Amino acid sequence: MRGIILVLGDQLTPTLSSLRAGDRVCDVVLMAEVVAEATYVRHHKKKIALVFAAMRHFAAELRVDGWRVDYVALGDPAKSGSLRDEVARAIVRHGATQIIVTEPGEWRLMEDMAQWPVTKLLPDNRFLADRHGFAAWAEKRKDLRMEHFYRLMRRKTGLLMEGDQPAGGKWNFDRDNRSPPPGALALPEPLRFEPDAVTCDVLQLVSRYFPDHFGDLKPFGFAVTRADAEVAFAHFLRHGLHDFGHYQDAMLSDHRFLCHSVTSVYLNLGLLDPLAMCRAVEAEWRAGRVPLNSAEGFIRQIIGWREFVRGIYWWREASYVRSNALNAHRPLPDFYWNADTTMHCVHACVTQTREEAYAHHIQRLMITGNFALLAGIDPHVLHEWYLAVYADAYEWVELPNTLGMSQFADGGLLASKPYAASGAYIHRMSDYCDSCDYDVKAREGEKACPFNLLYWHFVGRHADRLQGNSRMARVVSIWRGFAGERQAQIKRDAERFLLFLDCAPTDRYNG
Ligand code: FAD
Ligand code: DLZ
Ligand code: SF4
Incomplete structure (x- = not known):
């Protein structure tokens, strides 16, 4: 019986369940570059190039490893344009009787695959928590908090454990990880890799096929092989991890990456292994080379947040995407695409996103996400923006972060409070306000x-809902304590700004 093992663009892992289940002698690996996957949202040019270049390098590695690989390139005149049609064509080409595929990372494809003929779906073995196990755990709980799940994962993996106790006597060192941006400290830069001939071909292809997509294609410096991704991670261990914890929440105009690892792009493609990364981080701490708050902070992101959001995504099913608990319907302002705004923080983050297809967590959460939350932007439209513009974005990880963590659109299922903040937070954690036309102190x-x-306007418009949230009750009571005239003034000012936002292509607001 001949099988086709379909390997998707974010499944570039030699130990993938579908490859493990396959047979080098009788099965054929199918990989296909298809327009449908690049355009169901109009992905950033760098993201498409990253996926295609990494796919081509992975196909070459599989061949060296003895697999027969049928690779359909985007430039192939006979190509069909979608994964479903490529699979249908391949069945005929190879006389196959079965399709084997590791579960995809998006409901959209999962539902499509349910219609494919003779398809065997295998669980994705690149995660620590099984999605059905997560659902069973979540069903039993009154409230879902990442911290509880994280402790289970620490126990399960033994990471940073001393017997059954957490190393250093605490599970979580987040309080040590909120330092404002460093002054004179020398900050590392992530490694960049010179494109080889294979990647250069892909860059040409992307510029030809997707000229109108958002983002700068060049310079292109992502790793596109497992070996280079490991070099990039080793560079982070040596130069970034030490101060990762302290400056995790900081933002600087001239240091786009601070001490962040920039590894989500590789992890989500399958080029890096999450558990191996965490073990390497733990080893750095045990060797005395990095402090515990940095090691714990990093490990928590991977075995905690990353696994937790994936669990929520699959548990809540396809309908999660339509959540809109705060009833937000404002269109996405143009400056999310063209950076044409006098809000320097937003301008800096969108410009960086356009150039790098990357922004770190606090830029996504507290600048672009926070603005959208305060302004009442439609969470679905915002979700499509995040999915398109970041090189690490796949729905299983992007959607819960956007809808749940950033927009509170799931009503508090994922986040214990809305991440809403006024300019004071941005001023404390960044240098953006120093070069802004607006005055961060002025209300x-x-x-x-x-x-x-917008901050108090947001609190005011959602006061009834938020008063029951123990972490928001204090701000709601401050709002309710404002004199009627002050509340009216806040509403007038905010509504004037929002009206301007709705009418004008930019926020060039003149009061
Ligand atoms: P580091 O700060 O170095 O963190 C290390 C690793 O931890 C990351 O590589 C990532 O794999 C993991 N991690 C950290 N925070 C999270 C988190 N909240 N959820 C899941 N994993 C996490 N992450 C994505 O991988 N893809 C997305 O599409 C994505 N969309 C997001 C959208 C919004 C609105 C927000 C607020 C966050 C989003 N995140 C997403 C989470 C986080 O911002 C990125 O994982 C992180 O910025 C990647 O950069 P890094 O590799 O330098 O991370
Ligand atoms: C993101 C992406 C892109 C741009 N192109 C392809 C492709 O041409 N072929 C493919 O197999 N996968 C691609 N991907 C990754 C898929 O979109 C990804 O597998 C699903 O979104 C599930 O996570
Ligand atoms: Fe952003 Fe600061 Fe400008 Fe306010 S003053 S818009 S927080 S940069």
């Missing part, structure tokens, strides 16, 4: 920082 008038104008 009213022409120069008032829009985050200040």
Whole structure:
């Protein structure tokens, strides 16, 4: 019996369950570059190039490893345009009787595959938590908190454990990880890799096929092989991990990456292994080369947040995408695409996103996400933006972060409170306000920082819902304590700004 093992663009792992289940002698590996996957949202050019270049290198490695690989390139004149049609064509080409595939990372494809003929879906073995096990755990709980799940994962993996106790006597060192941006500290830069001939071909292809997609294609410096991704991670261990914890929440105009690892792009493609990364981080701490708050902070992101959001995504099923608990319907302002805004923080993050297809967590959460939350932007439209513009974005990880963590659109299933903040937070954690036309200290008038104008307006418009949230009750009672005239003034100022936002292509607001 001949089988076709379909390996998707984010399944570039030699120990993938479908490859393990296959047979080098009788099965054929199918990989296909298809327009449908590049355009179901119009992905950033760098992201498409990253996926195609990594796919081509992985196909070559599989061949060296003895697999027969049928690779359909985007330039192939006979190509069909979608995964479903490529599979149908391949069945005929190879006289196959079965399709073997590891479960995809998006409901969209999972539902499509359910219609494919003779398809055997295998669980994705690249995660620590099985999605059905997560669902069973979640069903039993009154409230879902990442921290509880994280402790289970620490126990399961034995990472940073001393017997059955957490190393250092605490599970979580997050309080040590909120330092403002460093002053004179020398900050590392992530490694960049010179494109080889294979990647250069892909860059040409992407510029020809997707000229209108968002983002700068060049310079292109991502690793596109497992070996290079490991070099990039080793570089982070040596130069970034030490201060990762301290400056995790900081933002600087001239240091786009601070001490972040920039590894989500490789992890989500399958080029790096999450558990091996965490073991390497733990070893750095045990060798005394990095502090515990940094090692714990990093490990928590991977075995905690990354696994937790995936669990939520599959548990809540396809309908999760339609959540809109705060009833937000404003269109996405143009400046999310063209960076044409006088809010320097937003301008800096969108410009960086356009150039790098990367922003770190606090930029996504507290700048672009926070603005959208305060302004009441439609969470679905915002979700499509995040999915398109970041090189690490796949729905299983992007959607719960956007809808749940950033927009509170699931009503607090994932996050214990909305991540809403005024300009004061951005001022404390970044240097953006130093070069902004707005005054971060001003709460009213022409120069008032829009985050200040919108913050109290947000609290006011959702006061009834938020008063029951123990972490928001204090701000709600402050809002309720404002004199009626002050509340009215806040509403007038914010609504004028929002009206302007709705009418104008940019936020060039003149009070
Ligand atoms: P580091 O700061 O170095 O963290 C190490 C690793 O931890 C990351 O590589 C990542 O794999 C993992 N991690 C950290 N935080 C999270 C988190 N909240 N959820 C899942 N994994 C996490 N991450 C994605 O991988 N893809 C996305 O599409 C994505 N969309 C996001 C959208 C929004 C609105 C927000 C607020 C966050 C999003 N994140 C997403 C989470 C996080 O921002 C990125 O994982 C992180 O910025 C990647 O950069 P890094 O590799 O330098 O991370
Ligand atoms: C993201 C992406 C892109 C741009 N192109 C392809 C492709 O041409 N072929 C493919 O197999 N996969 C691609 N991918 C990754 C898929 O979109 C990804 O597997 C699903 O979104 C599930 O996570
Ligand atoms: Fe952003 Fe307000 Fe600071 Fe300007 S003043 S950078 S808009 S927080």
